Amino acid sequence: MEVGRLPISAALKGKLVSAGYTSLSLLSSLSPSHLARDLNISENEALDILNHAPHDGRIDTSGGHHIISGAQTAWDMLHEEELLTRITTSSVDIDNILGGGISCREVTEIGGVPGIGKTQLGIQLAVNVQLPVHCGGLGGKAIYIDTEGSFMVERVLQIAEACWDDMLANNAISQNVHAGQVGMQPKDFLENILYFRVCSYTEQIALINYLDKFISEHRDVKIVVVDSITFHFRQDFEDMALRTRLLSGMALKLMKLAKKFCLAVVLLNQVTTKYAEGSFHLTLALGDSWSHACTNRIILYWNGNERYAYIDKSPSLRSASAPYAVTARGIRNNVSNCKRIKLM
Amino acid sequence: MASLKRLETEFPILDPDFQSFCALRGIFTVQDFLIRDLQSLVADAEQQPSSERFMQAINQVLYVIDGLHQPWLNGVDLMEDAQKNKHVLSTGCEGMDFLLRGGLRRGQVTELAGPSSSGKTQFCLLTASTVAYKHMGGVIYIDTGNSFSAKRIARFLNQISCPASEEMQPRVLQEVMNSILCHSVYDIFSMFDVLHCLESKLKYQMCRGDNDERLIIIDSISSLITPILGSSGSQGRALMVSAMSLLKKLAHEYNLAVLVTNHTVGGDGGIPKPALGESWKTLPHVRLLLSRDCGSNTYQVSLLKHPSIASGKAAKFIIND
Numbered sequence: 086m087e088v089g090r091l092p093i094s095a096a097l098k099g100k101l102v103s104a105g106y107t108s109l110s111l112l113s114s115l116s117p118s119h120l121a122r123d124l125n126i127s128e129n130e131a132l133d134i135l136n137h138a139p140h141d142g143r144i145d146t147s148g149g150h151h152i153i154s155g156a157q158t159a160w161d162m163l164h165e166e167e168l169l170t171r172i173t174t175s176s177v178d179i180d181n182i183l184g185g186g187i188s189c190r191e192v193t194e195i196g197g198v199p200g201i202g203k204t205q206l207g208i209q210l211a212v213n214v215q216l217p218v219h220c221g222g223l224g225g226k227a228i229y230i231d232t233e234g235s236f237m238v239e240r241v242l243q244i245a246e247a248c249w250d251d252m253l254a255n256n257a258i259s260q261n262v263h264a265g266q267v268g269m270q271p272k273d274f275l276e277n278i279l280y281f282r283v284c285s286y287t288e289q290i291a292l293i294n295y296l297d298k299f300i301s302e303h304r305d306v307k308i309v310v311v312d313s314i315t316f317h318f319r320q321d322f323e324d325m326a327l328r329t330r331l332l333s334g335m336a337l338k339l340m341k342l343a344k345k346f347c348l349a350v351v352l353l354n355q356v357t358t359k360y361a362e363g364s365f366h367l368t369l370a371l372g373d374s375w376s377h378a379c380t381n382r383i384i385l386y387w388n389g390n391e392r393y394a395y396i397d398k399s400p401s402l403r404s405a406s407a408p409y410a411v412t413a414r415g416i417r418n419n420v421s422n423c424k425r426i427k428l429m
Numbered sequence: 430m431a432s433l434k435r436l437e438t439e440f441p442i443l444d445p446d447f448q449s450f451c452a453l454r455g456i457f458t459v460q461d462f463l464i465r466d467l468q469s470l471v472a473d474a475e476q477q478p479s480s481e482r483f484m485q486a487i488n489q490v491l492y493v494i495d496g497l498h499q500p501w502l503n504g505v506d507l508m509e510d511a512q513k514n515k516h517v518l519s520t521g522c523e524g525m526d527f528l529l530r531g532g533l534r535r536g537q538v539t540e541l542a543g544p545s546s547s548g549k550t551q552f553c554l555l556t557a558s559t560v561a562y563k564h565m566g567g568v569i570y571i572d573t574g575n576s577f578s579a580k581r582i583a584r585f586l587n588q589i590s591c592p593a594s595e596e597m598q599p600r601v602l603q604e605v606m607n608s609i610l611c612h613s614v615y616d617i618f619s620m621f622d623v624l625h626c627l628e629s630k631l632k633y634q635m636c637r638g639d640n641d642e643r644l645i646i647i648d649s650i651s652s653l654i655t656p657i658l659g660s661s662g663s664q665g666r667a668l669m670v671s672a673m674s675l676l677k678k679l680a681h682e683y684n685l686a687v688l689v690t691n692h693t694v695g696g697d698g699g700i701p702k703p704a705l706g707e708s709w710k711t712l713p714h715v716r717l718l719l720s721r722d723c724g725s726n727t728y729q730v731s732l733l734k735h736p737s738i739a740s741g742k743a744a745k746f747i748i749n750d
Contacts, residue, residue, distance in 0.1 A: 163579035376545035398546035
C-alpha cells in the first residue's frame, strides 16, 4: 500500500487506511478540512499529511529535459570534483597518498591504537583548515567535538604558532606577500575553532542533530572533527540493536552535513580486538555495521618504531601507506631516514 | 478501494438508492463488496422494484474492480517478454559475468553483500561505467555514503574504451557520463521520493517510446534500512518490504536491472553473513557475497541465491586501478 511510504506516524497511517485512503492518488486533490473531517484529526495534522504526499506536478516533463530534481550527471560531478580543494595534513607523504589532503563532501574515519596521534592529527586539521587556500587550507573555521576530554588548548596554541611560523617562512621565500597581508596571529587560530564538549551519548546525538542549524548560521565552518565518535557508545550499552540504529542514523546525518554544506567531516575512532581466521587482530571499534558509515578510512599503526598511515577504504584512492611523525610542531613528515632538509 | 459514496461522482449510476440498498446489507466500500456473497446480492437486487438499475450498478462496481489488477499473462506471453525485453547486461567484470551467465538480468533485483572495503562500491562504479558505455543506457545511481566518484568512473571508461591507455575523446566521454545520474539520499523517505519521480518519468518515456534507462544502483540500501529496522513495531520491516516491492515493480515493468549493496555482520563462528535479517533474504532475486583478498586487487564472489543457477558457485576477478 502506498500510504505506507509516507513519513508519518503509524497511528495516522492506520487512520488513513481505515478511512479508505490506501493509495497516494486519492490524496492528491483533497482539501485539508475534508481530510480532517474524514479522519477525525486536527486540520494541522491533515495539512501535514498532504504536504508529504508527492504532487504530480513536481517533475518537469516539458521537452527533453527529464532530469529528476536533485540529480547530477557524472560529467558535472567530474568538474566539481576537480575544483574541490583539500585540507593539508602538514605531512607531505600523507597528503600524497590522500591525493592532496582530506577532501570535502566526504566523511573520513581515522582510527588507531591509543597514543598513535589521532587527537594530534585532529588538532592539526582544525588548525590547517584556517590557512588560506594557497597554503593548503580552506580559509574557514573548525568545529571540534570532544567526547573524551583530550583537547589541550596549550597544544593547540603550540601547533598554531608552528603553523604561523611555517606560513611566514614560506611567504618570505616565495616573496609574494606584503608584511601586513598575512594578518593572522597564532591566537586568531584559536578563535576560529568552535569547541563542544559532550558527556553522554544523548548529548552527542542531540549535538549532531543541532549541527545542521548551527552550520547554516555559521557558513564559514569547513571541517567538523569528532574525537572520538565511539567513546560513549562502547560502554554501558545494553541494547545492541538500539546502538546499531542510533549509530547508523548518526552516520547518515553526518554524510548529509558533509554533502549539504560542502565541508569535511573527520571521525576519530578507537580500536578493539577481533577474533577471525584463528587469530586476534586489531580492527576499528563499533563493529561491522559502523564500518560502512564512512566514505574514506585511514588506519594509523606502528611499524617498528615509526608511525604509518594506511588507506583502508576509499572510492577513488589506491591503497597505500605513508610514514609520519608527531613533533613539537605538530604532524610532520618522518625525517629519520632522510638526510636532506625538506622545505615545508 | 474507495467508498461507494466517492465513486458516485465518477459513476452516477451508483445513486443514493443503490447506496442505501447496499448500506442495508452492510456494504459501504468496494472492499465490503468483495467480501459479500455476490450471488445472494444479485438475487436480492432482482427482487427490488428498480432491479435493472441495481444490476447495472453492480456490474459497474465489478468493472471498477476488474480494472485494478494486472492483466492475466500466460506462459507464452512471459516467454516472449523474457526473450524480447529481459536481456542480460554485462558488468564489465569477466569473473562476475561468467558466474551470472552473462551479467545482471533486466527485470531482476541483485543484491551484493560484503564486509567493509571489499569492493562493493568499486564493482557498482564499474558496472555503471560498462552499462553506460557498452549498452548505451541510462544509469541511475543512488548514493547514500558520498562514495560516488566521478573521477573513478572516468578512469574506468578510459580503461573500457581504449585498453591501450589512450585518453578517450572528451566529447564521447561527456556523452557517456551524461547518461549516469547520481542522487544523494540520506533517509529512506527521500529514496521513495526519488523512485516515485523516476516511476513517473519512466511512464512518460514509455508512452513516447524512447525509454533508455537500463540500470538502477543503490549503494548502499542497508545504510538506509538499518536505522529503522528492529525498533518496536514492524514499521521498519514494512518499509523495507515496500521499498523492495517498488524496486521489483520498476524492474519488471520498465525492463531495468537493479543492483543494491548490503553490508555484513558477524555470524556463527565469526563468518560474516549479510545484514538486514531473515525477512530480507527472500526479497532480492539474486544474492552475491563478495570478499577481497587482503590488500590486493583480487576479489572473490560466491552465489548465495539465484532463480536459475545452482547456488554455491564462486568466482574470482580482478579490478585494476
